[in-house]
Amino acid sequence: MEHDGHWACIDRQFKVMSFLDEIGKNGKTLREKSTGPSGGSGQRPGGEAVFAKTFPRQSPLRGLMLRVNGRDPRGVPFDNLAAAYPFAARGVPCRMRILGIEENPAGFQAWITAGIDDGPVLTFFDPLYFRNRARYRPGQEYIFHLAGLAYRLELEDHPAPARSGGTVSGCAPSASGKPGKKGSSIEFSTPGALLKGLAAIFPAGDVEDNYNFWGPVKEVSEFRFGGRRMIAVRVPVSRNIADEADLDLIVYVNDLNLRPLRLPQPGEDVRGTVWLQGFLDPDANGK
16 A cells, blocks of 8 residues: 555554554545636546545544545446555644645646745655645645654663764755755764754655655643554754744654654653644634
8 A cells, every 4th residue: 555654653463454444434524626617526527436434533633544536437336445554633733835746647646845935944744735636836825734643752862062963964956946966965962961842854865755854842631543642743853943833743653653662741842753644724824
């Protein structure tokens, strides 16, 4: 399955197929929106209809099952599973300008590259792209809800300067607005104790929607998802010095992916690697 590695953020032994059965029976249906004069319910010119089901309905983290149905050229009906992935349904709103959109071959999933004025350029997976794609226009601003599913989350203990140091590496945006690749990295070294309170986010390897981050914890909460204890941590990952505004993420992490195995506390610095998601604010239209 395309998103196997992302389900592993919940649990490496997560029983995806059993969970999809539960989504199909009890999930909330989301249909593709249309900006055309007749409105519509997601029907595409070729006769296909795209819709999704999400479950649990009120959870900050949900499973999403994306389906496509219609009739083939012979008139035979079909109903196909297009994708299934964890959906971070509660994020932090952020106004961003779209710089680029990269769709998958079927056109139902996409990665958005968007920038913040005087802030970072980020590429994230849009879990609700199938629903809102007709609304997007490159160059326009929209409010996205940003969150990340953590592959790991570590508490930073800030060793004293005399004992050890630390290195933080990042990638600068290229002239086109895309995140830089290898060769355009920004690196600095400083004693670990001097990094306390740092807020930073930078690409993690060659997977465009994976990011390393570092920041002080603002809020912590717990909930259960698919039988697993999950932790939600709100962390600033960028700061605008001019207006003292933070760019925050809500990071969702399986309790077994915490290092050490305890809840981080507000004020403590954490770092980790996330699969970055962002979806359009349902109450905003980008104007």
